[in-house]
Amino acid sequence: MKPFLLLAHRAEDAAADDEYASILRLGDLDEGALRRVRLERGPVTDLDLTAYSGVILGGGPYLASDPEERKPDVQRQAEATIDRVLDEVVDRDLPFLGLCYGIGTLGRHQGGVVDRQFGEPVGRLSVTVTAAGARDPLFAGLPETFEAFGGHKEALSTTPRRATVLATSAACPIQAFRVGRNVYALQFHPEMDSVSLQTRIDAYRDFGYFPPEEADRLKAVARERDTPHPPEILRRFVDRYAVKPVHA
Numbered sequence: 001m002k003p004f005l006l007l008a009h010r011a012e013d014a015a016a017d018d019e020y021a022s023i024l025r026l027g028d029l030d031e032g033a034l035r036r037v038r039l040e041r042g043p044v045t046d047l048d049l050t051a052y053s054g055v056i057l058g059g060g061p062y063l064a065s066d067p068e069e070r071k072p073d074v075q076r077q078a079e080a081t082i083d084r085v086l087d088e089v090v091d092r093d094l095p096f097l098g099l100c101y102g103i104g105t106l107g108r109h110q111g112g113v114v115d116r117q118f119g120e121p122v123g124r125l126s127v128t129v130t131a132a133g134a135r136d137p138l139f140a141g142l143p144e145t146f147e148a149f150g151g152h153k154e155a156l157s158t159t160p161r162r163a164t165v166l167a168t169s170a171a172c173p174i175q176a177f178r179v180g181r182n183v184y185a186l187q188f189h190p191e192m193d194s195v196s197l198q199t200r201i202d203a204y205r206d207f208g209y210f211p212p213e214e215a216d217r218l219k220a221v222a223r224e225r226d227t228p229h230p231p232e233i234l235r236r237f238v239d240r241y242a243v244k245p246v247h248a
Contacts (some may be wrong), residue, residue, distance in 0.1 A: 001033060002243040005052040007085065009039040009078045009101075010060040015203035019058050022196040026231040027238045039078035047081075049088055054095030054182075054241040057082065057102035059189065061207050064104035065114040065154045083109060089183055095241035097234070098185035100152055103174070106185040110160035118172040122151030122201065122210050123221055125188050127175050127230075133166035138184065138236045139176070146229040148175075148188035149197045149222070151209055155187055184237065190230040197222040 006023060010016040020036050023029065035052070037044055049055065062075050071079075086109045089096045098106045104114040124147045133139040156174040159165060167176035167186075176186045192200075198219045205215045 002051065002053040003033050003035045004029070004054050004056055004238065004242075005047070005049070006034055006036045006056045006058060007039060007082065008036055008058040008060075009062060009075075010058065011040045011074075012203045015060075015200050018196055018199040018203075019191065022193065023056065023058075023191045023234070026191055026193065027234045029238060033242075039081055040074050043077060044081050047085065049085070049092075049094055053243040054097065054237070055085060055089060056237075057096070057098040057105065059100035059102065061204065062101055063154050064101065064108050065116065079105070090179060093180040093182050095237070096183045096185075097190075097237050099191060100150065100187060100189055103156060103177070103185035103187045104154055106179070106183070107156040107160055107163070107174075107177070110162055110179055112156050112160035112163065113158035114154055115157050116154050117157045118155035118174075119153045120150060120155075120171050120187075122197075122218055124148070124227065125150045125169060125171070125175075127167050127169055127188055129167050130165055132164050133176065136164075136166050136178065137240060138233050139166055142229050142232065147227040148190070148230040149192040149194075149227050150188040152187060153209065182241070186230075186233070188230060190232075190234040192227075193231070194222045194226050 008016055082105055108114050127148050128145045129139050155172050159174055162179050163177040165174055165177050169175050178184050201215050201218050205212050
């Protein structure tokens with residue numbers, strides 16, 4: 001099949017490699033089926049989206065809501081590439097799945113407001129599927145309310161005009177949305193299990209998501225149980241959009 005494209009931008013190698021490995025593992029993909037491009041390593045100008053089954057935008061410590069003058073050059077460079085990709089993705093309604101940071105990036109691209117009103121602490125989040133989500137192929141049949149792993153400083157506070165909200169929560173009103181038929185973004189992490197969450201807690205201990213002295217407690221909470229339903233969304237995205245080769 002055509003591979004999927006992972007647009008990654010984590011400068012922390014342990015977290016970056018874990019994100020790639022967890023998408024492979026929980027998406028039931030092998031390495032040949034997922035090409036990773038690390039945007040923090042330099043400009044990318046040769047992306048041919050027709051060569052891929054779909055695009056996955058990874059998470060990371062960038063904040064879409066930060067003023068442009070406060071963003072480091074590497075972030076502005078990465079966001080310029082992401083914006084070019086989103087221009088084509090939305091215009092052509094190409095398969096796209098934004099993870100955590102991806103909901104702010106796609107939301108801002110589509111005219112939504114991203115700010116710090118609805119941040120959530122690191123750990124388990126309670127997610128509720130909307131009526132529209134219950135009819136969506138990635139969410140249909142999931143429990144009305146399920147647990148997910150996450151943790152974020154910013155979120156959408158105003159929904160983009162063209163967006164269909166697929167999931168919500170009491171703490172964060174926009175947990176997932178879709179633009180068109182094939183462009184998705186999630187605030188929570190469908191590519192994260194307990195092991196992955198613990199890796200990221202270690203990687204981002206000093207990034208302001210939680211007091212550093214809370215790291216061991218948060219890792220213990222992560223070990224209590226996994227969250228099985230969000231990875232199903234990732235697998236459905238892969239299964240739905242994987243382009244199989246055409247044989248003569």
